[in-house]
Amino acid sequence: MRLKATARVRMWSALAAAAALGATGVAACSGGGDEEPVGVAKVASTLGPGEGMLNLVTLPGSIESGTSDPRVDWVTPFEERTGCKVGLKTVRTPEEMAGLMRDGGRRYDGVAAPPEVAGQLIAENQVTPVNTDLVDGFKKLEPKLRGLLKRDGRQYGIPYVWGSNLLMYDTRAVPPPPSWAALFDPGQASRYSGKLVMRDSPLAIAEAALYLKRERPKLEIDDPYSLTPGQLKAAGRVLAKQRPHVGEYWERPADAVSAFAGGRAVLGQAWPYHVDVLTRAARTVQAAVPSEGVTGWMDAWMIGARVEHPNCMYQWLQWTASPDVQQQVAEWTGVAPANPQACSGDRLKPGFCTAYHVGDRAYLDKVVFAHAPTKACDGESDDNDCTDYAEWKKTWIEATKL
Known part of the structure; x- marks a missing residue:
């Protein structure tokens, strides 16, 4: 078997809700402290129609739209189903990702944040809490993973993938x-x-x-x-x-x-x-x-503080938490899905789920997450x-x- 034959190796080698905006103007943010950035979104309370656009920030490989492999695409079906056109900004490093989310002149709806970025964005008020009642399937995600981004009773991210x-x-x-x-x-x-x-x-x-x-x-x-x-x-x-x-x-x-x-x-x-x-x-x-x-470690989807298309963002959170999409993400990226239901039915093979400890609560309890x-x-x-x-x-x- 050629080691480079797997989609996961190829990928790694390259390494919705109406949210009332607190203010319409966007200015440079403070980068920290207790004050919220100008234009920060409040927690959504209801789900409205999609705005037709969605701007996301990710590291390489977090999202696939068929460009790496036409058979691997969980973006196009989302766009067809919701009418939300996905615009993607791919960054090379976590530092670049954090810098973009801090930039008061930019308005990204969401970010697939690794742990070293997620904590910084929460501390600096560069992300807004998530109303989990508007995310179908949230309660199906691993309980320990859900708790990693909870602060003062508020949820700041939706688990996406994890590993040890x-x-x-x-x-x-x-x-x-x-x-x-x-x-x-x-x-x-x-x-x-x-x-x-x-x-x-x-x-x-x-x-x-x-x-x-x-x-x-x-x-x-x-x-x-x-x-x-x-x-x-x-x-x-x-x-x-x-x-x-x-x-x-x-x-x-x-x-x-x-x-x-x-x-x-x-x-x-x-x-x-x-x-x-x-x-x-x-x-x-x-x-x-x-x-x-x-x-x-766990990567999670987070809502930007200056989210411009909140309804499309919430639809994206629902989409990426679903077991069918989680199965695609896990197979392509070679990481554990946050939703154990990706291992149910005829989705992921039992051998994969065992190797990656999906749904293994005893193992998860021993992991010290970053x-x-x-x-x-x-x-x-x-x-x-x-x-x-x-x-x-x-x-x-x-x-x-x-």
């Missing part, structure tokens, strides 16, 4: 690793020097923090995504000591697939996607769930004891790039 970060190893070269120490302990990592792979993301610091949580209990790490300056510094040191042994920091998931398939890697951070692709290609890899636990690091350790209070995403990014660069 595992330890993947080549069974011919590495015995089953019981913990993250296999990747982060210098003595153990040196055994496979040059053949380790790591995600190229500041949020990968959280796995080092999980390792330290058990290795150095005096650090008193609780939430691996809420680190004090001292805890973050300790995690940075772990990554710096690991760096000489890392053969590749992967940004595109297909790069990690290639590294293991070509024998350049034998151990590293991976997603169920990698394990699925490689095992189906008869490669000798397996996934391990470290004893310290695993981290995870959120944007903030100064406030609990993400809500006024204390400034923890470190924010900018500090994480600086630590990541210093530990892995300089």
